[in-house]
Amino acid sequence: MPDPVIEVKNVWKSFKTVQAVKGISLTIPRGQFIALLGPNGAGKTTLVEMIEGIQKPDSGEITIMGKHWKGNEDELHRMIGLSLQETRFIDKLRVNETLGLFASFFNLGRERVNEIIKIAGLEEKRKSLVVNLSGGQRQRLAIGIALINTPLILLLDEPTTGLDPNARREIWEILKRLKRESETSMILTTHYMEEAEKLCDYVVIMDNGIILREGTTEQLLAEARNLDDLFVSLTGRRIYE
Ligand SMILES: Nc1ncnc2c1ncn2[C@@H]1O[C@H](COP(=O)(O)OP(=O)(O)OP(=O)(O)O)[C@@H](O)[C@H]1O
Ligand SMILES: [Mg+2]
Incomplete structure (x- = not known):
């Protein structure tokens, strides 16, 4: 068994009166794609943001490649590619300029920008202003940015929410290829059970x-015909009522 890439041990987090995460433990090995499923307010984003180092747990422990966030921020940031639940770009930059900006943070140049444009399927949009991209193209750009640094870990918070089925499938193709061609570990949060079934080797269903x-x-x-049915048998309701 290889060492885990991410280890979450009995993590708790509350906001004022809301207990958002209540004692979660998870181990993620190298190369594994994990789906975090759950309805609105389940605590998915809070958990992912703690792994990303954006939020601090009230208690419990999170390590990435055996290291805590405290004191290792620079090193861990270099290992992680992430896209937040809602990505905002600089509207007045073009696709290639946006990627160039992020590439420069990692001392990467135009060559990597061109690779990412290809991976994200944005060849025809390379000179488009980001403000003019469709929802699916914006999400592909967000994933491209997350991948720019060839991260060991990819954390995607609802990368396909609100997209039509075709746009969703295009994102799935990018991620399937990543799975085939790299050892990246991924945590993906989603409301779409089918997405979890199609992309991920491991599934975590959260609620409250x-x-x-x-x-x-x-x-x-x-155990069930599909994950939707399993979710109903666990919670007594569909993920979307
Ligand atoms: N900054 C915050 N301040 C106060 N409450 C918060 C904050 N962030 C999250 N919460 C609360 O914590 C709970 C979990 O929220 P979280 O965003 O983690 O859920 P989620 O599973 O990502 O939901 P969604 O599917 O809607 O994105 C919710 O009740 C939410 O209102
Ligand atoms: Mg969320």
Whole structure:
């Protein structure tokens, strides 16, 4: 068993009166794609942001490649590519300029920008202003930015929410290829059970700050016809009422 890339141990987080995350533990090995599923307010973003070092747990422990955030910020930032639940770009920059800006943070040049434009399928939009991109193109740009530094870990918070089925499938193709061609570990939060089934080897179903059920996609699909049905059997409701 290889060392875990991410280890989350009994993590708690509250905001004023809301207990957002209540004692979650998770281990993510190298190369694994994990789906975090759960309805609005389940605590997915809070958990992912703690792993990203954006939020601090009230208690519990998070390590990335065996290291805590405190004192290792620069090193850990270089290992992680992320896209937040809502990505804002600089509207007046073009696609290639936006990628160039992020590339420069890592001392990468035009060559990497061109690779990313290809990976994200944005060849025809390279000179477009970001403000003129469609929702799906914007999300592909966000994933491209997350990948610019060839990260060991990719954290995507609802990368396909609000996209039409075609745009969603285009994002799936980018991520499937990444899975085939790299050892990147990924945590993806989503409301789409099908997305989890299609992309991820491991599924974690959250509600009200706790893990209701987790296992390999295969294990969970052996228990129910699909993840939607499993979710109903766990919670008594559909993810979208
Ligand atoms: N900064 C904050 N201040 C106060 N409450 C917060 C804050 N961030 C999150 N919460 C609360 O914590 C709970 C978990 O929120 P979180 O954003 O983690 O859920 P989520 O699973 O990502 O939901 P969604 O599917 O809607 O994105 C919610 O009740 C939310 O209102
Ligand atoms: Mg969220």
